[in-house]
Amino acid sequence: MSIQRRGELQTAYPLHDGGVPVGVDWYFPDTNRLGPSVQLWRFEPGASEGEHRHDESTDRDLDELYLVVSGRLEVDIDGVGHDLAAGDAAYVPAGVPHSAHNPGEATAEVVLLFGEPGTVPQHNQAGFRARLASGD
Numbered sequence: 001m002s003i004q005r006r007g008e009l010q011t012a013y014p015l016h017d018g019g020v021p022v023g024v025d026w027y028f029p030d031t032n033r034l035g036p037s038v039q040l041w042r043f044e045p046g047a048s049e050g051e052h053r054h055d056e057s058t059d060r061d062l063d064e065l066y067l068v069v070s071g072r073l074e075v076d077i078d079g080v081g082h083d084l085a086a087g088d089a090a091y092v093p094a095g096v097p098h099s100a101h102n103p104g105e106a107t108a109e110v111v112l113l114f115g116e117p118g119t120v121p122q123h124n125q126a127g128f129r130a131r132l133a134s135g136d
Contacts, residue, residue: 004028016050036115043108048101054094061094064114071108075100
């Protein structure tokens with residue numbers, strides 16, 4: 001078992017020429033065997049991640065999932081803007097142009113999961129979907 005505290009592996013930098021730096025905590029970058037990398041991003045008001053995509057023209061194919069923990073995040077996916085609030089998520093497949101910025105007045109915290117496209121995890125999905133269907 002390993003514990004990593006907030007701030008242990010932290011930096012801030014302009015992501016994809018986004019301008020105002022975004023704070024990034026990277027969790028277990030050398031030991032995580034889950035598949036996707038896990039980061040916590042902090043978008044101060046006005047901070048942004050510039051438009052980019054992950055495919056063979058860049059470093060490699062990567063899918064990304066943005067999960068907003070607090071604040072607001074405007075995510076542009078393939079030219080379409082989406083306003084996300086706490087609890088909302090956006091999934092961006094490899095190769096799709098996307099960007100993100102904080103249009104709000106408070107810091108937005110976002111869990112970012114990214115990794116190479118693979119298989120969809122099937123464990124426990126049947127039980128979860130059955131409960132959704134039954135309304136439990």
